[in-house]
Amino acid sequence: MIKVGIIGGAGYTAGELLRLLLHHPAVEISFVQSNSQAGLALSNVHQDLVGETNLCFTSGFDFNVDVLFLCMGHGxxxxxxKKHPILSSVKIIDLSHDFRLKAHAYQSDRSFIYGLPELQRAAIQEAENIANPGCFATAIQLALLPLAANDLLQDELHVHAITGATGAGQAPSSTTHFSWRDNNLSVYKAFNHQHLGEIEESLNILQKNFSQEINFIPMRGNFSRGIFASAYINCSLSMEEAKDLYQEFYQQAAFTHLSEQPIHLKQVVNTNKALLHLEVHKGKLLVCCALDNLLKGASGQAIQNMNLMFGLPEKAGLQLKANLF
Known part of the structure; x- marks a missing residue:
């Protein structure tokens, strides 16, 4: 059994991580640390875990584990x-933004691999430390990677993506308050969202010297979870050529699938799947991607990375069905 520790166990991503790890066939949870909830039962905070576990939050930690998940805020x-030296034998999967960019991947005494399996599966399998991708970044990269791999990102990109309220984290704010969010939509961080850097670095892995403008408009949606992203670019591919290109790129992907029919969020919420749909319109290629921001965009992908790092079946603990109705 893989012994797991979690630092920062009270938030949304940690809650989903716990929900999945408690039923993972090869995992034993050693401790769940939280400064704010120490001593309380996990189910006091993550109420979906009532009857699932008797574990309590701890204030301290036991680094006698195989893998440590860091579920703290960015920074x-x-x-x-820096404050807590951890044995080099302990693998780390960080769910924050801290180590995603190349400039930050070596800022500690460890080096971090960017953990997008559809891009770097082989490197993840050999990695000691993983920087888990951002939720918007995951959706947008999955929409664009096959084009970058074929040197087809030769014009500026237009991307629109809408996320649920859980994307803002558990701490309440003016824009997550029910009376503000309900029956409402809004744009935020237009053209300068923090996930753009990791998207650009990943596209450069496949398409050298990629420097096209990514016009990204993120939006807050009036629903709890999920991301629906759409991207379009001038492109000479026919519909059949585009489908062949995407199917070939993702033929070995465990969770990313091309749909012949238009996609929607209810197909992916509560799963680790990412669904893609393509359309061609007058010389433009439209790519839509839908995923669950807390699973494929965070905790599910973190477990997918853990499975790869420890040589487990990639889908272990992640064979989930969407709540379609």
Missing amino acids: RSAEYL
Whole structure:
């Protein structure tokens, strides 16, 4: 059994991580640390875990584990690792933004591999430390990677993506308050969202010297979870050529699938799947991607990376069905 520890166990991503790990066939949870909830039962905070576990949050930690998941806010993982030396034998999967960019991947005494399996499966299998991708970044990269791999991103990109309220994290704010969010839509961080950097770096892995403008408009949706992203670009591919290109690129992908029919969020919420759909319109290629921001966009992908790092079946603990109705 793989012994797992979690640092920062009270938030949304940690809650989903726990829900999945408790039923993972090859995992034993050693401890779940939380400064704010120490001593309380996990189910006091993550109420979907009532009857699932008797574990309680701890204030301390036991680094006698095989893998450590860091589920803290952005900026706090790097600080944590500086203050708490961890044995090199312990693998780390960080769910924050701290180590995703190349410039930050070596800022501690560890080096981090960017953990998008559809892009770097072989590197993840050999990695000691993983920087888990961002939720928007995952959806947008999956929409664009096959084009980059074929040197087809030769014009500026237009991307629109809408995310559920859980994308903002568990701490309440003015834009997550029910009376503000309900029956409402809004744009935020237009053209300068923090996930753009990791998207650009990944596209450069496949299409050298990629420098096209990514016009990204993120939106807040009035629903709890899920991301629906659409991207379009000038492209000379026919519909059949585009389908062949995407099917070939993702033929070995465990969770990313091309749909012949238009996609929607209910197909992916509560799963680790990413669904793609293509359309061609007058010399433009439209790519839509739908995924669950808390699973394929965060905790599910973190477990997918853990499975790859430890030589487990990639789908272990992640064979989930969408709540379609």
